[in-house]
Amino acid sequence: MIGVATSLVAVCLCYCGVALFKAASARMEPLRGDRLPHLLGQLLTSRLWAAGLLLLVAGVELQLVGFARLPAALVVPLSGTAGVLLLGFTAGCFGERLGGRDWLGIALFALGALLVAASLADGSRGPGRPPPPSVLLAVAVPSLVLPALWSVLGHLRPDGRHRRTSAGVSYGVACGVLVGAAEIGVKGLAITFYAGAGAADVLAGPHFYIAVVGMALALVQGMIALQRARMAVCMTVATIVALIYLVVAGTFLFGGDWPSDPLWGVLRVAGVGVAVAAVFAFPREAPPEHPSHRARV
Secondary structure (H helix, E strand, C coil): CHHHHHHHHHHHHHHHHHHHHHHHHCCCCCCCCCCHHHHHHHHHCCHHHHHHHHHHHHHHHHHHHHHHHCCHHHHHHHHHHHHHHHHHHHHHCCCCCCCHHHHHHHHHHHHHHHHHHHHHHHCCCCCCCCCCHHHHHHHHHHHHHHHHHHHHHHHHCCHHHHHHHCCCHHHHHHHHHHHHHHHHHHHHHHHHHHCCCCHHHHHHCCHHHHHHHHHHHHHHHHHHHHHHCCHHHHHHHHHHHHHHHHHHHHHHHHCCCCCCCHHHHHHHHHHHHHHHHHHHHCCCCCCCCCHHHCCCC
C-alpha cells in the first residue's frame, strides 16, 4: 500500500512540475536542440522552471520508494489515473482543446492501462532483481543516444516549417523513450539501495548515471516539446511511450513481475499493444494556432 500511495503522489508531483515547465516555456526565447548553451541559459535563469524542477525531483525521490516495492507493470495504471491531473492542467491552465483523435488516443491508453492492471490479478508483485551491468547498458545506451541525436539533427530544419507540421507526437516519443530509460535507472537504483547497498555501491553501478543522464536529456527534450506543441498531446504521448518502455524493458531487465498464468500474460501483451495503438491514434499535424492555447498562469 505504501508503494502504491507513494508512486501515485510521485506521478502527480511530476505532472505539476511539467505544468510549471509549460508556463515557463511560454516566457522563453525559441529553444532548439542544436543550440544547447542558449537553451541551458534560458532554463537556468527561469525561476518558474526552477520551481518545476523542484517538484520533479521530489516526485523522482518518491518513485524510489515505489519502485523498490512494486513491479514495473503496476506503474502503468497508477500513471493512467494521475493522467487526469495532466488533462486538467491542459484545459484549465492552458486552454487547450482536444479533438476526436486526441480523445481516441487517450481512451486507448486508458484501456491499455486497465488491461495491464488486470494482468496483475495473479498476485505477481515482486520488484525483481537488477540485471548485469552489461545487459542494462546494452538496452539503456541506445535509448539515450538516439533521441538525443534526433533532437539535434531534427532542429536543423527551419523553425517555421517544423511548427506548422508537428502536433507533438514525435517530440513525445523521443521524450518518452528518455523518461523510460531514466525510470529503468531509478528502478534499479531503488532495488539496489533498499536491498542494503551503501552509497559507494550505488555510485559504482550504472543505474545512478543512467537515471541522471536520462532525466537531464528528457528535461531538455521536454522543454522543447512543451514550447512547440500542445502539452496535452506531447506529454500524453511521452507518458504512454515511457510506460510501454518501462513494462517491456523493465520486465526483460528485472524480471519478477511477468504473470505466471498464460491468460494474464495475454492480457499484459494486449495492454501494451493497445497502448502502442494509442500513440498512432494521435494526429500528426497540429491544428491552427488559437490564442486560447497560450498559458494563463
